[in-house]
Amino acid sequence: MGRPRHLAITALAGLGVMLGTLVGTPTVASAANVSGTVKTGAGSLNVRKGPSTVTSRVGRLPSKSRITIVCQQVGQKVFGSVRTTNLWDRMPNGTYIADAYVVRGSAKLTRCGVSGQVSPVVTRPTTGPTADVPVSKAGWTAPIPGLPGSGFRTKDRPGHDGVDFPAKKNTPVRAAAAGEVIGVYCNVSKGTCDQDGSLKISGCGWYIEVEHAASVVTRYCHLIRKPIVVVGQRVSAGQILGYSGTSGNSSGPHLHFEVHTNAPPAMHSNAVSPVAFLKAKGVSITKEN
Secondary structure, eight states: OOOOSSOOOOOOSOOOBBOTTTTSOOOOOOTTSEEEEEOOTTSEEEEESSSSTTSOEEEEEETTOEEEEOEEEEEEEEEOSSOEEEEEEEOTTSOEEEGGGEEEOSOOOOBSSSTTOOOOOOOOOSSSTTTTOOOOTTSBOOSSSSOOSSOSSOSSOTTOOSEEEEOOTTOEEEOSBSEEEEEEEEEOSSSOSSSOOOTTSOSOEEEEEEEEGGGEEEEEEEESSSOSOOTTOEEOTTOEEEEBBOOSSOSSSEEEEEEESSOSSOOGGGEEOHHHHHHHTTOOOOOOO
């Protein structure tokens, strides 16, 4: 249904931060890294396994802690005391903190991984979770079986940046192409994502973003429960990401699917028609209302 309410993702794939103060001692940044200072006010900053608040907490940093940032990775958008951003800082021990709470200079921060590039299309295996899923020569497939009902930016819904595929609960939702998971989110205005949504609340519920080659990002909304993939995971075309449901702003079970070019970040301004895009990639979806 609708776009994320508070998570209009400004993705720059792969943000990471490394924290040298987990043991209470300041860390001097090397020439290749960037130093920073935690600013939270009276509270402490959570240190997490991944660039999202849905990942487990592995430690805490008091305000004014000195840290070393190795690289940055795109993740969940956070409204912090320093800035609002979806960038997360990876520290030398591989853990992450939200850059929204870090004061640092103007030194350029690099993206985690190999220049943020996404691995090339992976050949579909003959067995396993992607078996028997038709993949085009260009490496793309439909995210879920069936035809879309609600279309892309119709007259009645000009702000609808994707298409809605009606689907029974727990239908597998698959990666439309090979890429890297850059976001796993719970996005609702009230309640939790682990329950049926309604039109009285806003948000995409449980949703995923995957970055593909050529700066394409796909988004999969209203999943029934927490996705089975994690941020930073590489996926192949047709691989199961999660299962359809009706969490968030939804009137019934379906998959809301978006395609964004010249991304990340995935925004209203760079959304394109998923049906037209898939057709150009050799995936046949013949109807869009």
